[in-house]
Structure formats: structure tokens, C-alpha cells
């Protein structure tokens with residue numbers, strides 16, 4: 035374990051010294067802020083488009099970070115020959131792979147925390163201005179109908195009404211919980227992604243082909259994974275069988291994408307389901323890392 | 338000399354590039370019309386922008402349904418116009434039911450993967466309400482930006498702006514913009530008329546706009562483009578109401594007759610015509626009756 | 630004296646698509662024995678299989694046949710590498726780290742406690758004369774400096790057996806002399822040194838025993854003085870003879 039931690043420490047150190055993923059932070063922040071400053075029909079309360087775009091950027095950036103760092107690790111060690119002095123020490127190849135995985139995954143986690151903090155600040159700063167003014171306009175627009183729950187809460191809070199205060203508290207808590215769940219599931223998914231890419235990096239000799247194939251594969255799973263069974267239904271037999279098998283074998287990364295729930299202010303997911311999803315992700319990560327180790331175990335390193 | 342040489346070469350190359358750029362640039366304008374349009378988006382995307390415009394229009398609808406939306410893989414029953422585009426409040430229970438049925442695309446999960454995956458999806462069919470409808474606006478704005486010739490973007494956005502968000506001024510501006518981009522669109526004119534009549538209670542302007550819309554419809558009809566006959570009915574019936582209120586019964590009847598031709602419910606229109614006839618009958622039976 | 634490095638009928642075949650013949654026999658039944666406390670020179674022309682032997686000893690390459698043991702443990706066990714120090718030929722270290730950070734990292738891998746590690750890093754940096762550059766990242770080092778970092782990292786765990794692949798390549802005469810001094814000091818401390826080299830003079834002065842290999846096969850092995858008296862010529866002539874060099878062939 036000590037060895038694993040030491041190796042992951044090196045991975046993280048390299049990442050922050052290389053500085054190249056700061057570019058992604060800056061880019062994401064810049065695009066979001068520029069889009070946030072656009073006014074649509076003089077309505078300052080519109081937030082969801084901004085959340086949507088910001089989360090999309092975060093997802094893309096995180097995938098780029100995860101894939102490009104994980105794909106580089108082992109080939110770079112071999113190319114720069116840094117792997118030789120390292121493996122000449124009492125380090126097993128399993129520890130080496132685990133260390134690389136852990137380093138990449140922790141780095142992704144740190145990046146995600148930064149991204150989601152930014153997202154939280156952006157969406158909540160707009161969301162607040164929303165609740166402070168919705169009251170009047172929205173009730174006017176809805177023929178005196180009860181104003182939106184949020185506005186209601188806010189007025190309640192201003193009035194110091196205890197019941198409403200409670201309500202507002204739980205609402206904020208649920209928003210926060212939503213963010214935390216989104217972050218956690220996202221991070222678990224990046225674990226699977228990192229493991230996939232690490233496996234790719236010991237299978238394919240060229241990092242660039244690994245990056246391309248992993249990227250296409252992962253985006254494919256995210257977009258199509260959940261629909262494969264419906265597609266399979268419409269196919270003839272041999273193809274159907276293949277599609278079904280793939281459907282059941284693929285890691286269903288799309289589960290971990292709960293952006294919609296965050297954007298559209300849905301209630302948080304039950305903890306049981308989150309736990310099960312976490313188990314699922316951990317199982318797949320474990321499986322993939324095991325396969326990586328299996329391939330790498332007896333590999334001749336001079337080639 | 339040797340020290341300055343690289344700098345000189347650099348300066349020379351820059352000068353060459355600059356000269357080339359300035360001489361060639363006017364010519365490239367002739368190569369494609371992309372470069373001509375001042376619009377950055379148009380230049381970047383070319384004709385692909387129509388596709389993106391469609392995408393963003395749909396995104397508005399997704400937003401209207403809070404993310405509960407069928408993918409291309411879900412077998413969706415043909416639902417006609419989406420709830421967002423038609424403005425659901427205007428529609429009767431029958432439409433409502435049809436829409437609900439069309440949106441019930443999820444069905445029973447086929448396997449455990451799908452069943453479990455639903456915990457992470459939005460599985461409830463809802464519509465935005467209480468002023469939250471504003472969330473669809475950015476997507477519509479974007480859609481209009483990408484494809485200014487897409488007409489329903491303007492009409493739909495204007496509807497929600499004035500009906501639910503109380504932003505009549507913005508709605509009018511947007512419709513005007515749409516009209517500038519589509520000078521022949523009777524749909525936009527019709528929506529503009531509704532705005533004048535329903536939101537600003539300005540029957541005079543409404544009447545002008547609708548008359549104009551009717552003319553545009555006829556122009557398109559005679560021009561060979563097949564304009565929507567139901568739209569003509571809508572325009573005619575609404576215009577008839579204005580004319581009736583203004584006391585121009587003959588014109589009102591004429592318009593209702595026109596609407597009857599294409600109406601799905603001609604009997605109702607006939608009834609209206611009869612009512613107006615009755616109203617206008619006394620003065621017509623006593624043509625000399627003085628106007629008190 | 631106990632044998633701490635031993636290979637028996639070691640055979641290594643490289644299989645690669647890039648090789649035209651399909652496989653390349655790099656080692657062909659190599660038998661070696663290095664005893665504790667000696668300095669052992671491993672000599673041979675370019676491409677003889679020296680690096681390959683070391684790669685097998687460290688587990689980077691799997692032997693096709695035969696076996697290799699360190700301290701009586703099969704080289705595939707990571708524990709076999711606990712007590713050795715290894716200096717690869719032509720190696721770069723993590724460029725983004727400083728020499729000090731690199732040594733600390735390796736110390737951590739060996740599980741050396743922090744205070745002890747600090748002390749060793751201090752002495753090693755002094756030994757390889759990199760104290761002035763300890764805070765700079767390795768990418769700013771010259772080739773010789775990198776080689777010295779390599780030597781320092783090979784010594785971090787105070788190893789009983791040192792495997793050095795051409796330790797003096799890329800160093801200036803003074804640097805070479807320093808390396809020779811270090812090797813001799815280690816010997817006086819009772820350590821075993823197994824190193825490859827092209828420098829016959831160097832081998833002659835510091836080695837207790839040498840082995841000469843060519844095309845993956847052992848050609849000669851023994852004390853330098855024994856070999857010289859046995860073949861009635863100096864080490865250089867012997868080397869050239871063993872690798873099949875005929876002076877008259879040169880035009």
C-alpha cells in the first residue's frame with residue numbers, strides 16, 4: 035500500500051507541475067462566465083441553460099483530463115525509461131498499476147471538486163437572484179396562483195416563519211445533496227474510465243491510438259449504452275445476440291451521469307441506489323485493473 | 338549584419354504574408370457566401386447550422402419537460418406538435434390526453450439494467466410552470482440565431498414571453514425581428530396580431546396585421562407554395578371577431594365564410610355566422626333607420 | 630563465500646515483429662556466479678547480451694529457459710530486489726522532480742523511515758556531488774549529472790548487491806575515477822558489485838573477477854590475473870581474441 039501511495043503521489047506531482055490542465059479550468063470558467071453574462075429577453079433569472087452548458091463543459095473537460103492522463107502514464111514511463119529504476123525496487127507490477135490508477139483517479143477527484151465548486155457558485159448565484167424576485171412576477175403571470183415553491187420559501191424565510199424556514203433549509207440541503215451525488219457518481223465513473231484507459235495503454239502500443247479508441251468507446255457508452263437493448267430488439271438474430279451480450283457486459287457509465295437531475299432540480303437519488311451504483315463502478319474498476327495487471331504481469335519491458 | 342539578419346527575414350516574411358492576405362482576402366469573398374455574412378455562427382457552421390437550430394429548438398422542448406424526453410431510440414407515437422410549441426394551456430382535454438399518451442414512452446423496463454438505470458433518470462412527465470417557462474428562452478433565442486428562417490421559433494417564444502412571463506415588449510421585439518427575417522411569413526404576423534389584440538388590447542393594429550397576414554397567405558397560395566389552410570382559418574376567425582366588434586358585420590361574415598372552407602368544425606363557424614346575421618339583421622331590414 | 634547472484638543455463642529469446650527472423654536469441658545458456666563481497670566485471674562487445682542479463686535479473690524480461698536467482702530467491706519475486714541497487718544504462722529520471730524529491734520517493738518505496746532517509750539523502754548527494762543542484766528539477770541536469778543521480782538512487786537502500794550497467798559511461802575522467810572510488814569503497818564495506826563495462830583497463834584495476842560474453846554465450850570467466858597468465862596475453866588481447874577479432878582482416 036505504501037508503494038501504491040508513493041507512486042500515486044508521483045503521478046499527482048507530475049500533473050500539477052505540468053500545468054496543462056489548468057488550461058481546461060480556465061477555458062471552462064471563461065466560457066461559462068461569458069455565456070452567463072448574456073441576457074436573454076431581459077430576464078436575469080434564467081439559469082438552467084447555464085447549468086446545462088457548464089455541466090457539459092465539466093463533463094467534457096473531466097473526460098479529457100482522465101483519458102489523457104491515464105493514457106500517458108505507462109507508455110511515458112517506458113519511453114522515458116523511468117520504469118526501470120522503479121521496478122528494480124521491491125515494487126510489484128500490480129502495485130505499479132494500482133499506484134498509477136490511484137494517482138490518476140485522485141487527480142481527477144481534485145479537478146472535479148474544483149469544477150463542481152465553480153459550478154455551484156455560478157448556478158447558486160443566479161439561483162439566489164431568482165428566488166429574491168420571482169415572487170411578484172411569477173404570481174402575476176400565473177393569475178395569482180401560488181408562486182413557485184422557491185419564491186414561497188424565500189418570502190417565508192424573510193418573514194421569519196419557522197415552518198417555511200425549515201422548508202427552505204431542506205430545499206437547500208437537497209440541492210447540496212444533489213451536487214454531492216452528482217460529484218460522487220461522476221468521480222466513480224472516472225474511476226472506470228481511468229481503468230479502461232490504463233488497460234488500453236498496456237494493450238495498444240501507441241498512446242494516441244489508445245486515446246482515440248478509448249475516447250470514442252467511452253463517449254459511445256455514455257450516449258448509446260442505455261439504448262442498446264432497444265436497438266437489439268429491432269435486429270435479426272445473430273446481431274441481436276451480440277448486441278444483447280454487449281449490453282449486459284458494458285460498464286453502464288451513463289447511470290453516473292445525473293446532470294439532468296441537477297439541472298432540473300430533481301429530488302436527490304435514494305442512498306441505496308447510489309450505494310449500488312458505487313459497488314457496480316468499483317466492481318468494474320477492479321475487474322479492469324485486474325485484466326490490466328494480467329496483461330502487464332509478464333510483459334517484456336524492453337520492447 | 339549577421340545579428341540583424343534573422344530579424345530582417347522575419348520582418349520580410351511578415352510583410353509578405355500581410356500583403357498576400359490583403360490581396361487575396363477580397364477574392365475569397367467570391368468563393369463562398371459564407372464569408373460574406375457578418376454572422377460569426379453562420380460563417381463557422383455553414384448550412385449545418387439548420388441542424389443545430391433544430392437541435393436547440395428541441396432542447397427548448399426538453400427543457401420545457403424538465404429533461405423528461407424520448408430519445409431517438411424510444412418508440413414515440415406521433416404526437417404532432419409538442420406541448421411547448423402548441424402552448425398546452427390552450428388545448429382541450431383531448432389534446433392533453435394525446436400528448437400524455439405520446440410522452441408515456443418509457444413503459445415497463447425490459448431488464449434489470451434498464452430498471453436500475455431509471456433511478457438516475459427523470460421519469461416523470463411534467464411541464465414547466467409558475468414562471469419557470471423562462472428556462473426555455475435561451476434555447477429558442479439560440480435556435481433563432483442559428484436559423485433565422487425557422488418561423489416557429491419566433492411564434493413559440495413570443496407566446497411564452499407574453500402569456501406566461503408578462504414580457505409583451507420583448508415578445509413584440511422578437512416577433513418583429515422574425516418578421517424582418519421572414520417578410521412573407523403569415524404565421525409571425527398572426528402571432529403579432531394576437532399580441533396586439535390579447536396583450537395590448539389594440540384592435541386597430543391587430544386588424545391591420547391580420548389583414549396583412551391574410552394577404553401574405555394568399556400571395557403564397559397563388560405563388561404555388563402550399564400555405565397552411567388551418568392558419569388561414571385561424572387568421573380569418575380572429576379577424577372576424579375584431580371586425581364584428583367594430584360593427585363591420587359584412588366583412589366579419591365574409592371572413593367566417595372563408596374560415597369555414599378549411600375549418601375542422603364548420604358547423605360552429607356557421608353558427609357564428611348565423612348569430613352575426615341575426616345581430617346585423619335589424620339594421621339591414623330597416624335601412625333608413627337613423628343612427629341614434 | 631556464498632553465491633548471491635546465480636544464473637543457470639539462462640536463455641532469452643526476443644520475439645518481435647520488427648525482427649526479420651522472428652526471434653532473436655540474446656542469451657544462450659549463460660551460467661554465471663557472483664560471490665558475496667567481490668567486484669565482478671561483466672564484459673562483452675556491443676550487443677553481447679549484458680543488458681539483457683541484467684534485465685532478467687531485475688525481472689524486466691522473462692527468461693525463455695534456465696533460471697536466475699538473487700540471494701537464493703527467484704528473480705521473479707519482488708522480495709529478491711529488496712537488497713539490491715540498480716543503475717540502468719541510459720536512463721532518465723522523472724524530469725519534473727528534483728534530485729532530492731526523487732531520492733525521497735525511492736526511499737519511501739524501500740520503506741526507509743523519514744529521518745533515516747533524510748540522513749542518507751544528505752550523504753548520497755554529497756557522495757555524487759550534486760548538493761549544489763539538489764533543488765533543481767532533473768530536466769535541467771547534464772548527462773553526467775543524471776548519471777550521478779542514477780548512482781545515488783542505486784545506493785539509497787544501502788544495498789548488499791549493486792547491479793550497475795555501464796556506470797562510467799557519459800562521465801568525464803574525474804567522474805570515472807570517482808565512480809571507481811565509490812566501487813572500491815563499497816567493496817571495502819563488504820558489498821558485492823556486479824557491473825558491465827567496455828572499459829577493459831577499468832575492469833582490470835578494480836575487478837576481482839570478470840566474465841567475458843559474446844553473442845549470449847560465456848567465453849571466459851575468472852580472476853583477471855588467472856586469465857592473463859592462462860592465455861599469455863593482456864586482457865585487451867584476450868578480449869579481442871575471444872570475440873573472434875582477427876587483426877589481419879582489417880584492410
Ligand SMILES: Nc1ncnc2c1ncn2[C@@H]1O[C@H](COP(=O)(O)OP(=O)(O)OP(=O)(O)O)[C@@H](O)[C@H]1O
Nearest residue numbers: 336337643645653655674675676677678679680681
Ligand atoms: N527488445 C529487443 N528486441 C529484440 N532484440 C533485442 C532487444 N533488446 C536487445 N536485443 C538484442 O539482444 C542482443 C543483446 O542486447 P543487449 O542490450 O543485452 O546488449 P549489450 O551487451 O548490453 O550491448 P551494449 O554494450 O551495446 O549495451 C542484441 O543483439 C540486441 O540486438
Ligand SMILES: [Mg+2]
Nearest residue numbers: 679680681718
Ligand atoms: Mg547494454
